[in-house]
Amino acid sequence: MSEARRAILARIRAQLARPPSAEEAARHDVAARLARTAPVLIPARAQLEGEARIALFCEKARTLGCAIERLPDLGALSGAVLAALRRHNLPLELVRAADPLLDAAALEAEPLLSVRIGVPEESDAVGLTVALAGVAETGTIMLASSRARPTLLAFLPETSLVVLPCAWIKGSYEEAWAMLRALPGWPPRSVNLVTGPSRTGDIPPSIELGAHGPKRLILFLIDRIG
Amino acid sequence: MADSPRVALFVTCLVDLFRPSVGWAAVALLEAAGCRVEVPEPQVCCGQPAFNSGDRRTTEDLARQLIPALEPFDYVVAPSGSCAGMLRRHFPELFEGDPAWSARARAVAAKSFELVSFLVEVRGMRVPPGRFSGRVTYHDSCSGLRELGIKDQPRRLLRAMSGLELIEMEGCEVCCGFGGTFCVKYPEISTKMVDDKAARAEASGAELLLAGDLGCLMNIAGRLARRGSNMQVRHVAEVLAGRLDAPPIAQSRG
């Protein structure tokens, strides 16, 4: 195995034929490059602020087939979740992340809703998790795995509910990623950029939703948290 | 030189052999644009058939034969995007790292132009000398379009001709399937491509199809004729120069 490694690296070096005198400069170059985290190019459309940014996020996400509900605070979440499940004729049951935001929303206090905390199973129809950022540029949400937020919550159940505080909506992927950098244990094991529900064009003629991942993606944007 | 540059007309082998009237149209246009036109010898071919067949040796030999003939002139102009592209883009590439020829190839490349873009961009032509009335459509030949950026120049001149109505066909930028030796190496695919082109040209409602490359034009005209279409096909220079006395490509007199 390490023989293959040696052989491949040797082949590469032979082909590149970098003179020994250039070796140090090249290493320096690479190290400098890896230390640089500044964005390369952020499109103008991503450079929006405030409401305009939220509006672009919503427009893009809706175009892709996301449903979006804007709520004043976390207190409104359980009612909104219940209403959404009813609207789609779904069982009033969900599995959720152990995220403090969801704890604060007190979903368990809603008598009609049955809530489990943990990793979803095959039989779970609805998963609820928290996004760590939104990206206005393309209506994308950024999820990051942790003990509290199993990745599968947004992939296994057919309906994916995601809570996203408005203040966490950024213009570009780069700004969203910068928020992640501040987290302990960075980088997280799994970072998912989710842009609309699962889709496929493999069976003509139409684009169908829900190929493997969620068929329904419902976003709850929260104006004020904490 | 500014008022009356000395221009070498690189007539291209196809025009020389099959449609000299395009050569004369080019001469007329260049003279109308104030150029002194000469046809230097030896000029046979820019070497594309060899180049695109992977025969590098022959390509280089032909280029070495041609370059000295073109060197004395202020400009080299060809009524073809693909031959001009060969001179402008590929000659320098051919001699990269060749100390004797690289500079000469680059010098010739720098002063080589496709006819219509030369008229518009170098000579500032706004209104062409010819007259024409009728509906025409324009096919963008690949090399001219993608190697030399020829898109707007012919259209600008055509639109300046009163009585000429320019109608765009669907897929005007799609290859006609000529591709030099491609059309005989892969006749089935080439036929499908030129048939699509012919169908789209007919569907445009134009009565005349124009382009800047004789290879594409012979291909398209040949297919239109086989389809029994009465759409006419000409080189754009013929219309711009108003030299329409020769019958359209693949058509008989009368």
Place this chain on the structure above:
Amino acid sequence: MEPLSLAFRERAARALHDPVLATAMQRLERGWQAARARAAADLPEFEALRDAAVAIKDHVLANLDLYLEEFERRFTAAGGVIHWARDAAEARAIILDICRRAKARTVTKSKSMVAEEIGLNAYLEAQGLRVIETDLGEYIIQLAGDVPSHLVGPAVHMTRERIAELFAKAHGGPPKQDSAALVAEARQVLRQRYLEADVGITGANFLIAETGSIVTVTNEGNAELTQGLPKVHIALTGIEKIVPTVAEAFVFLRLLARSATGQEFSAYTTFLTGPKREDERDGPQEMHLVLLDNGRSRMLGGPFREMLRCIRCGACMNHCPVYLAAGGHAYGWVYVGPMGSVLTPHFVGIDKSWPLPNASTFCGRCEEVCPVRIPLPKLMRLWREEAHKRGLAPPAARVGLTLWAFFARRPALYRLATRLAMAALGALGRRRGRFSRLPFASGWTVSREFPAPQGPTFTAQWRAARGAKG
């Protein structure tokens, strides 16, 4: 997969009579081509992103050894296990070994062209493993015992009716009529397979040296279930897939979907850094990465290095009139369209694939749309040079070229010969202005009239009219 590329012309000719293929290719042309144009026009920075992408890849390729080491260090630190594979056989053996050690019986796979390149499925199946493709297109192909015909949409050549038949045969029940029902059926069936799988195999679109992460991009979400449910995840990709930093990955991600399908972003872009962390409740316990060379390093030293910038978006084929006429299967190996015409000779040898780089009019659309500006026509031309050197061309073409070159090198003789020939042809064709049949030109006249020359050549006329100056 044994290459069938030598039969390109015959296979293409047959494909031209396939109405199903024609409809599928029209979908690509009117759908993806138009969508890409819109997506590019909607992003004013698109061209600048392309330039940035080229610069990043060129920098990485020039320092590939160093970046691979940096990537390896971080990937390993995150708990991943890296495996270097010199060639296809080595990669297959590594993967089988991991499966064996995991006591695997069922393996799920999300779409990977590198897996096709090394013939992974057939190999694992021959070793007694059950391999399930999860990308819907690949799944359909697998059921049909077929091979992909497109980089991004492997089953573009299939109709809904055919898919319905395949599903009915594999899953039981009557064939479903609409796409939604078929998708739902596949979802349900494949759900079980995900849960049964012991090992999940994915590709990787990018490897990020800064973080030691691998990036997968899908629309279906199958990569996430493939790597997220079984206890072992194996990623398989080529050594050229490295980008330095996350910030630089976003340059490519902004280009990839727009170039491929005209979407602004694919539905799922996932950055994975190591296996399940100790305190986590989901994720694979082991994460392996098989880094494949298979001749890629050979391309670094010469003009083909530029081909290693390829991000497998498929734009070149979506815009290639030859691909759109012939379909992907005509190419006879894993990689198709213009990128395939450049890559296939590297993998299978030019002697087994010379018709591919010849099957281009050099119209240049591929290069025009390639997000990383690979000069595909130039690279195909280089293969033609190699083929020419080895005498790989149909005899008629060789004879024709030699004859032409003989005259072209002798301008005086050429003038004389062409003057006589054109005079004769011109006289013969004068009445109709064209020929319906000509000896030695049947490739042309089989479907086209051959325009007759006007008669006297231009150079002869010029000399007569303006004298022999110049």
